[in-house]
Amino acid sequence: MLPKTSFAMVQTGVRMLEGRDIPIPDIDDNSAILQIEACGICGSDYEQYEGHLPTPYPAVPGHEPLGRIAAIGDKAAKRWGVDVGDRVAVETLIACHNCPTCHDGQYQRCGDLRVYSFMPTSYSPGLWGAYSQYMYLDGNSIVHKMKDSIPAEIAVMFNPLGAGFRWAVELPQTRLGDSVLIMGPGQRGLASVIAARQAGAGEIIVTGLSADEEKLKLAKLFGADHTIDVEVENPIQRVKEITDGKGVDVVIDLTPYATRPIVDAIEFARKGGTVVLAGMKGYKAVPDFISDKIIGKELTIKGASGVTSSGYRAAIRAIESGSLPLEAMHTHNFALEDAETAIKTLAREIPGEESIHSCLIPGF
Ligand SMILES: [Zn+2]
Numbered sequence: 328m329l330p331k332t333s334f335a336m337v338q339t340g341v342r343m344l345e346g347r348d349i350p351i352p353d354i355d356d357n358s359a360i361l362q363i364e365a366c367g368i369c370g371s372d373y374e375q376y377e378g379h380l381p382t383p384y385p386a387v388p389g390h391e392p393l394g395r396i397a398a399i400g401d402k403a404a405k406r407w408g409v410d411v412g413d414r415v416a417v418e419t420l421i422a423c424h425n426c427p428t429c430h431d432g433q434y435q436r437c438g439d440l441r442v443y444s445f446m447p448t449s450y451s452p453g454l455w456g457a458y459s460q461y462m463y464l465d466g467n468s469i470v471h472k473m474k475d476s477i478p479a480e481i482a483v484m485f486n487p488l489g490a491g492f493r494w495a496v497e498l499p500q501t502r503l504g505d506s507v508l509i510m511g512p513g514q515r516g517l518a519s520v521i522a523a524r525q526a527g528a529g530e531i532i533v534t535g536l537s538a539d540e541e542k543l544k545l546a547k548l549f550g551a552d553h554t555i556d557v558e559v560e561n562p563i564q565r566v567k568e569i570t571d572g573k574g575v576d577v578v579i580d581l582t583p584y585a586t587r588p589i590v591d592a593i594e595f596a597r598k599g600g601t602v603v604l605a606g607m608k609g610y611k612a613v614p615d616f617i618s619d620k621i622i623g624k625e626l627t628i629k630g631a632s633g634v635t636s637s638g639y640r641a642a643i644r645a646i647e648s649g650s651l652p653l654e655a656m657h658t659h660n661f662a663l664e665d666a667e668t669a670i671k672t673l674a675r676e677i678p679g680e681e682s683i684h685s686c687l688i689p690g691f
């Protein structure tokens with residue numbers, strides 16, 4: 328039997344989160360209730376917390392849910408191939424699956440897109456978002472089964488790892504032997520190293536700041552060949568040395584806010600290379616950006632926002648293989664009540680704490 332309410336951390340304003348009990352709604356044939364085992368904490372959670380995203384209040388944040396099906400309608404069970412008790416990773420985007428864009432397989436660009444963590448509690452049935460014990464699963468959700476044997480804090484890495492597979496492999500079409508440069512060694516940077524390595528990339532280079540020393544070591548653990556502390560070394564010079572002056576095939580920028588990496592990315596790329604931009608810059612213009620260099624080098628520049636099913640599937644296969652030392656990048660488990668501390672830890676607002684991958688675990 329399901330409880331009547333779910334405890335959830337609700338964002339009520341800028342930098343304001345409070346615990347509330349939200350009624351667990353009835354489901355119909357097409358929907359389900361998820362009992363959340365873990366919710367990953369992500370950089371966009373911080374942006375939501377800070378009010379940098381145009382999201383409504385009150386809303387339950389949390390868009391990286393892993394859990395077990397607690398109740399499910401017959402049609403949803405059939406369509407998703409899951410039943411009560413099954414462990415699933417839930418995609419955060421809810422598309423219409425009926426428009427031409429969805430039909431073309433680009434459901435992440437659906438004009439009717441909804442995001443679990445951005446829907447207010449006033450929007451029926453209210454139990455959206457994964458900073459919660461339970462979450463309502465809309466009939467248009469996409470869920471992926473996950474092996475029971477993986478610890479929750481590792482299994483929930485499906486989201487950042489999925490980003491690595493989409494951003495560092497799928498979008499730039501990274502091929503065997505391609506050199507890949509990843510800017511920013513956070514959880515998504517490390518995920519990109521893992522994905523590029525699994526895809527058979529050649530040399531992998533990761534750049535970071537002096538404060539990223541531990542993360543750059545992890546990058547090597549996950550398969551990077553070279554790491555560059557851009558505060559100590561000239562990265563453009565170093566990349567030239569590593570690639571015999573040619574530049575790299577693929578560059579991925581994952582750095583938040585800083586715009587200099589965009590200018591550098593264009594320098595790092597070889598002629599005909601591909602640059603993937605995935606680090607949001609707070610809508611700032613990029614000083615010293617010279618578009619003619621893109622023409623001169625015939626670069627392909629791609630923007631990457633979010634993850635789609637193929638990335639999640641690749642990530643889940645990698646997690647379930649058990650062959651990656653993923654626990655090395657997991658740093659913190661937090662109780663649901665400590666969501667605010669979790670976000671501040673990620674944002675380096677808690678002195679002495681350095682987060683790479685962290686998650687909320689209800690009942691922790
Ligand atoms: Zn996220």
Ligand SMILES: [Zn+2]
Binds near residue numbers: 422429434
């Ligand atoms: Zn659609």
